[in-house]
Amino acid sequence: MNDHHAAPVDPAGFSKDAPALRTSRSTGSPGPDQATGAGPVTCEVTSGEEEVREVRRFWQRLGLPGLVDVHTHFMPERVLHKVWDYFDAQGPLTGGLAWPITYRTQEAERAALLRQFGLRAFTAMLYPHKPGMAQWLNGWAAEFARRTPGVLHTATLFAEPGVDTYVREALDAGARVFKAHVQVGGYDPADELLDQAWGTLAEAEVPVVIHCGSGPAPGTHTGTGPIARVLARHPRLRLIIAHLGMPEYEEFLDLAERYEQVRLDTTMVFTDFTEAFMPFPRRALPRLAQLGDRILLGTDFPNIPYSYPHQLHALERLDLGPAWLRAVCHDNATTLFGL
Numbered sequence: 001m002n003d004h005h006a007a008p009v010d011p012a013g014f015s016k017d018a019p020a021l022r023t024s025r026s027t028g029s030p031g032p033d034q035a036t037g038a039g040p041v042t043c044e045v046t047s048g049e050e051e052v053r054e055v056r057r058f059w060q061r062l063g064l065p066g067l068v069d070v071h072t073h074f075m076p077e078r079v080l081h082k083v084w085d086y087f088d089a090q091g092p093l094t095g096g097l098a099w100p101i102t103y104r105t106q107e108a109e110r111a112a113l114l115r116q117f118g119l120r121a122f123t124a125m126l127y128p129h130k131p132g133m134a135q136w137l138n139g140w141a142a143e144f145a146r147r148t149p150g151v152l153h154t155a156t157l158f159a160e161p162g163v164d165t166y167v168r169e170a171l172d173a174g175a176r177v178f179k180a181h182v183q184v185g186g187y188d189p190a191d192e193l194l195d196q197a198w199g200t201l202a203e204a205e206v207p208v209v210i211h212c213g214s215g216p217a218p219g220t221h222t223g224t225g226p227i228a229r230v231l232a233r234h235p236r237l238r239l240i241i242a243h244l245g246m247p248e249y250e251e252f253l254d255l256a257e258r259y260e261q262v263r264l265d266t267t268m269v270f271t272d273f274t275e276a277f278m279p280f281p282r283r284a285l286p287r288l289a290q291l292g293d294r295i296l297l298g299t300d301f302p303n304i305p306y307s308y309p310h311q312l313h314a315l316e317r318l319d320l321g322p323a324w325l326r327a328v329c330h331d332n333a334t335t336l337f338g339l
Contacts, residue, residue, distance in 0.1 A: 048113070054309040055117040058316070062326050066120040068333035070177070071209060071242060071267040071298025074124035074151070076140050077107060087303065093183065095216035097277070103302030110302050111148050117308065120330070121339055122301075124154040125209060127181035131160040138170045145174070152176045152337060157197055159187035164196040171204055176337060180210040182226070183219035190229035198234045207238040207336060209265065209298075215246035215278050224251040231259050238262075238336075240296060244269045247278040253287050256294060263336070264291070265298030266328065270314035273305055285318065292324045296333050 059067050073080070087099045103110060114122050124141050128134045138155045145153035155170035156179045157163050167178075178201060182189055189212065201208055214222040224245070231237060241264040245252025249269075256262040268274045288295065299311045315325060333339070 051307055051309055052113075052116045055312065058309065058312045059118055059329065062322055062329070064326055064330045066118040067297060067329050068120055068337075068339065069114070069122045069299050069301065070152075070207075070240060070296045070333055071125060071265050072114065072122040072301045073126065073303060074107065074111070074144060074148075075126035075137065079126070079137075083303065093217050095277070097216060098305075099303075100305050101302065102304050102307060105302070111150070114301065115150055119150060121150055121152050121333070121337065123152050123177055123179075123209070124148075125179045126154065127156050127179050127184055127211075128158045129181075129184050129186075131158055134158040134160070134163070135166040135169075138166060138173075138175070142170070142173050142175075154179060156180065157194070158185055159189075159191040159193045161193065163193060164200060167197040167200055171200070171206060176206065178206060178208040180208055180212075182210065182212045182221050183214075183217075184211070186220055188221040188226050190226045190233075194230075195233065198230060198237055202234045202237040205236075205238060207240050207263070209240045209242055211242040213241070213243055213245040213248050213252065215243060224248055224255060227252075228255060231255065231262070235259055236261055240265050242298065243267045244280065244295075246274070249280055250284050250287075253284060253291065256291055257287070263294040263296055263332075265296045266311070266315060267298035267300045268304065268311070270318060271306060271310055272314070285320070288318075289320050289324060292320070292327050293332060295324075295328045296336070297329045 055067070059065075073083075075083075084101055084104060087094065087101055090096055090098060103113070105113075124144055126137050126141060128137060134156050141154050141156075145151050153174050153176050155167070155175035155177075157167055170178075180189065187194075189210070210227070212222055212224075212227050227239070227241075231239070238261045239259075241252045241256070241262065244264045244266065246269060252264060256264060269280055297311075297315075299308060301308060304311070312329070315328065
């Protein structure tokens with residue numbers, strides 16, 4: 001849900017109540033290159049290192065070679081800092097919830113931590129909140145992908161003139177996944193301005209992670225209606241519904257059952273944080289099990305108000321079985337992205 005907070009606000013600095021960093025601290029041995037995020041990491045034993053062990057034990061128990069997380073956020077630092085400021089200020093798109101940022105660290109540290117967790121691949125979800133921003137973000141994302149091991153080259157779009165041109169340019173540059181944010185962008189995904197872009201992405205078979213549910217606060221164009229209109233025109237479009245469509249979980253499951261290329265990610269769903277205000281209906285768990293080949297692990301790292309392992313344990317305690325967990329946490333994404 002952290003994608004809800006790109007609206008520009010300028011509170012003075014970070015919250016003094018932000019939690020201590022949970023990542024491991026360097027002991028002075030060679031660390032990741034600060035420009036690229038690459039290189040060896042030597043850490044002392046801290047709570048962060050215990051989290052690394054906990055994540056790795058999770059996927060090792062399942063017999064997996066690692067995890068694939070389709071919903072992690074990397075963006076230009078000044079943009080990300082505005083996102084963090086918005087969380088700190090409890091802006092209206094957060095639903096007024098207190099939302100401490102657990103992994104408020106430098107870019108290279110965050111990328112290195114995901115690799116320590118054993119992520120085989122992760123994304124750089126970024127999104128514009130106004131016209132004229134998407135193409136610039138795509139340029140940054142292409143450069144980030146070149147210098148960051150493990151990242152799936154991510155791009156974005158907005159309902160504006162010329163979107164079809166820069167979507168094609170991003171694909172030509174190697175983009176493997178797109179991010180769309182209906183709530184933050186405030187646009188109708190069924191807007192005719194986007195029609196050619198959706199068609200291009202459907203033809204290219206490139207997935208789009210789209211925040212279109214109405215949680216934690218509704219937007220003008222959130223909900224299944226606009227997305228249903230998009231899919232009626234482009235039934236082969238590979239949409240990944242972020243947050244399982246929270247809180248319209250069952251309505252978005254309807255769409256996934258109707259369109260075989262629709263997938264959903266688990267971002268923040270089933271965690272104690274989310275269950276307290278937008279719980280997933282237990283009557284829908286059998287449907288989630290049936291769609292096990294189209295559910296993908298997502299977490300919203302780094303902007304989550306709890307530790308990374310909690311998302312994994314929240315999925316595990318659904319008791320849908322190890323085969324379902326293996327598919328969700330690794331196999332479905334490796335198939336989708338050809339990893």
